Amino acid sequence: xxxxxxxxxxxxxxxxxxxxxxxxxxxxxxxxxxxxxxxxxxxxxxxxxxxxxxxxxxxxxxxxxxxxxxxxxxxxxxxxxxxxxxxxxxxxxxxxxxxxxxxxxxxxxxxxxxxxxxxxxxxxxxxxxxxxxxxxxxxxxxxxxxxxxxxxxxxxxxxxxxxxxxxxxxxxxxxxxxxxxxxxxxxxxxxxxxxxxxxxxxxxxxxxxxxxxxxxxxxxxxxxxxxxxxxxxxxxxxxxxxxxxxxxxxxxxxxxxxxxxxxxxxxxxxxxxxxxxxxxxxxxxxxxxxxxxxxxxxxxxxxxxxxxxxxxxxxxxxxxx
Numbered sequence: 001x002x003x004x005x006x007x008x009x010x011x012x013x014x015x016x017x018x019x020x021x022x023x024x025x026x027x028x029x030x031x032x033x034x035x036x037x038x039x040x041x042x043x044x045x046x047x048x049x050x051x052x053x054x055x056x057x058x059x060x061x062x063x064x065x066x067x068x069x070x071x072x073x074x075x076x077x078x079x080x081x082x083x084x085x086x087x088x089x090x091x092x093x094x095x096x097x098x099x100x101x102x103x104x105x106x107x108x109x110x111x112x113x114x115x116x117x118x119x120x121x122x123x124x125x126x127x128x129x130x131x132x133x134x135x136x137x138x139x140x141x142x143x144x145x146x147x148x149x150x151x152x153x154x155x156x157x158x159x160x161x162x163x164x165x166x167x168x169x170x171x172x173x174x175x176x177x178x179x180x181x182x183x184x185x186x187x188x189x190x191x192x193x194x195x196x197x198x199x200x201x202x203x204x205x206x207x208x209x210x211x212x213x214x215x216x217x218x219x220x221x222x223x224x225x226x227x228x229x230x231x232x233x234x235x236x237x238x239x240x241x242x243x244x245x246x247x248x249x250x251x252x253x254x255x256x257x258x259x260x261x262x263x264x265x266x267x268x269x270x271x272x273x274x275x276x277x278x279x280x281x282x283x284x285x286x287x288x289x290x291x292x293x294x295x296x297x298x299x300x301x302x303x304x305x306x307x308x309x310x311x312x313x314x315x316x317x318x319x320x321x
Contacts, residue, residue: 008058015075016103018096020087025073026066026100030058035317036106038097039065040113040121042139044244045235047072047228052112055309060317064109066100068093068120071231078238079230081190085238090123090245097124101131110316114138115274115299119244119251122282126257135263135289136312139271139299140279142251143244151273152180152240155209158272162208169201184237187230196226199233209273209299216300255285263289264312268297268305 013027030053039052048065056063069088070078077083097120101109108131111121118137125132141147156163167175170182186198203221211218224232263286267279276293283291292312297305 007054015073016096016100018069018092018099020092021076021084022069022087022092023075024066024069024096024100026064026104028062028064028104029053030056030061030063032062034060034062036062036064036104036109037316038101038106038109038111039063040097040111040117041065041068041072042113042115042117043071043232043236044068044093044116044120044239045071045078045232046116047232055306055313057313057317061110064100064104064106066096068235069096070235071228077227077231078234079227081188081192081195085234088235088238089242090120090239093120094124094127098128098131107131108133110134110136112136112313115141116143116239119143119246122251122258123246125261126251126254129257129261132261134316135258135261136266136309136316137263137279138266138301138305138309139274140265140267140282141274142249142278142282143240143246144278145243145248147274147278148180148240148243150275151209152205155272159208162205166201166205166208169198178241180237181241183233184241187234187237195230195234199226199229202233202236203229206273212272213270213298213300213302215296215302216298218300220300252281252285255282258286259288261288262316264315265289265291266294266305266308266312267291268294268299268302270296270298273299 008029010027010029015023017023041048048067053063067074110133113121118140119142174182189195206221207219265279267276283289292308294305296302
């Protein structure tokens with residue numbers, strides 16, 4: 001499965017009512033009778049990828065994408081300050097994925113995604129292992145407190161000037177505390193100008209963490225439009241300030257639930273946002289998973305990582321679980 005794979009426009013799409021006043025956008029591409037694959041987006045709050053489906057052979061796979069609560073085509077948008085974030089948690093997203101599976105009549109599906117998506121996929125697979133035929137994760141995270149602390153505090157060791165700017169953007173009385181929580185509060189401020197500035201400052205820091213990734217996509221966070229940026233940062237800070245409502249090491253402790261599910265873990269050695277240790281720990285706890293380390297890749301990929309992703313997809317296309 002190299003370049004030039006056939007592509008299709010969505011042949012089915014819609015809004016699924018998932019309760020609490022929320023509807024999630026979904027779409028399906030590829031072959032209606034093909035091997036079902038759910039592409040889960042990162043962020044949290046980034047919205048569905050416009051390109052991830054291109055790695056899948058549309059003649060082989062039934063490719064399902066969706067926007068998680070509050071972002072993309074799902075409504076209401078987290079960019080709207082009146083949107084109640086109490087109904088946007090990891091538990092809600094897990095229920096949404098299961099509701100989407102039932103709505104589309106899928107028995108078991110392949111799960112694909114990276115960064116935050118890997119956390120959500122792992123939590124879903126541990127909850128519903130009988131519904132998962134395989135997993136491909138790129139840029140593995142488990143959203144543990146120490147991973148969040150590394151990205152928004154510890155990484156200052158490597159990016160001291162950029163981190164000081166990130167820190168200086170919150171009120172002075174909060175600069176020596178939890179910066180994620182400080183930004184979460186800024187994203188709830190009644191003044192749109194305050195929220196927009198906080199979103200810009202947050203994305204500037206996120207871009208600093210990937211700025212060295214010349215083979216990937218440096219600058220991608222700040223490139224979002226204003227509305228998408230507001231939704232992304234509001235959702236990110238909401239989730240990370242609450243440690244994604246997951247107990248510390250919960251996913252790793254429950255990894256035995258993944259037994260029998262084939263997995264491929266693909267991780268860049270140069271990933272500053274999500275260091276390789278997390279992927280290594282998961283691979284050790286999940287014997288059915290194979291870890292592939294991409295030497296020249298960071299968090300946003302490289303041509304070698306693209307090849308590894310296509311090889312992993314081909315493995316499931318040739319030998320579906």
